[in-house]
Amino acid sequence: ETAVFQTPNYHVTQVGNEVSFNCKQTLGHDTMYWYKQDSKKLLKIMFSYNNKQLIVNETVPRRFSPQSSDKAHLNLRIKSVEPEDSAVYLCASSSGLGVPSAETLYFGSGTRLTVL
Amino acid sequence: AQSVTQPDARVTVSEGASLQLRCKYSYSGTPYLFWYVQYPRQGLQLLLKYYSGDPVVQGVNGFEAEFSKSNSSFHLRKASVHWSDSAVYFCVLNNYAQGLTFGLGTRVSVFP
Numbered sequence: 001e002t003a004v005f006q007t008p009n010y011h012v013t014q015v016g017n018e019v020s021f022n023c024k025q026t027l028g029h030d031t032m033y034w035y036k037q038d039s040k041k042l043l044k045i046m047f048s049y050n051n052k053q054l055i056v057n058e059t060v061p062r063r064f065s066p067q068s069s070d071k072a073h074l075n076l077r078i079k080s081v082e083p084e085d086s087a088v089y090l091c092a093s094s095s096g097l098g099v100p101s102a103e104t105l106y107f108g109s110g111t112r113l114t115v116l
Numbered sequence: 117a118q119s120v121t122q123p124d125a126r127v128t129v130s131e132g133a134s135l136q137l138r139c140k141y142s143y144s145g146t147p148y149l150f151w152y153v154q155y156p157r158q159g160l161q162l163l164l165k166y167y168s169g170d171p172v173v174q175g176v177n178g179f180e181a182e183f184s185k186s187n188s189s190f191h192l193r194k195a196s197v198h199w200s201d202s203a204v205y206f207c208v209l210n211n212y213a214q215g216l217t218f219g220l221g222t223r224v225s226v227f228p
Contacts, residue, residue, distance in 0.1 A: 004159065005158075009157075039207075040220060041154075041204060041206075041220055041221040042214075042218065042220055043206070043218040045216065090159055090160065090181075097134075104150075104162050105162070105167065105216075106160045106162075107152075107160040107161070109157065109158050109159045109161030110157075110158075110159055
């Protein structure tokens with residue numbers, strides 16, 4: 001079965017620590033994304049990555065950085081986490097060109113981060 | 117700027133009853149509209165999408181949605197819900213330039 005896989009499912013850490021979340025898609029898509037879903041279920045795009053082109057939402061703090069080894073993988077690193085980083089982080093992929101259009105996004109199951 | 121409003125944060129229905137989830141959007145151009153569902157502890161899954169043609173679109177699991185340009189709406193419906201339909205449903209607006217705008221979601225609880 002092909003899909004979007006995220007690890008870990010949950011992560012609890014303390015303020016100031018560094019964390020890294022993994023995402024892999026087996027759909028053969030060219031574009032991957034990271035979304036942040038807050039406690040009110042609001043989703044906001046953080047990054048999209050297509051053919052080594054990174055599109056960054058300018059509101060994302062610099063402590064967040066995406067890391068990609070190939071088009072099937074897009075990891076998310078957070079240096080020095082802060083309490084407001086507590087959220088669910090959703091990885092997604094599409095066959096589009098980096099800006100979601102009418103393309104369907106396929107989401108992973110999410111990584112729930114809790115910062116103490 | 118584009119926006120999506122889902123006026124009902126929570127909806128409770130009995131199994132077998134019909135369901136309608138409301139979605140209103142604000143966008144000056146031709147919208148691409150989606151409904152996604154998020155089951156507990158899972159990611160979002162596409163139910164259906166619309167960007168042209170017949171304003172009533174069919175989706176998975178018996179869901180359908182009707183687009184109305186005059187009302188700026190894209191309401192989701194299901195004739196008879198099952199307990200497994202309990203989830204959070206997101207209405208999503210997309211345009212090529214600005215990307216996706218998600219509504220805040222409607223949590224549906226289906227009781228036996």
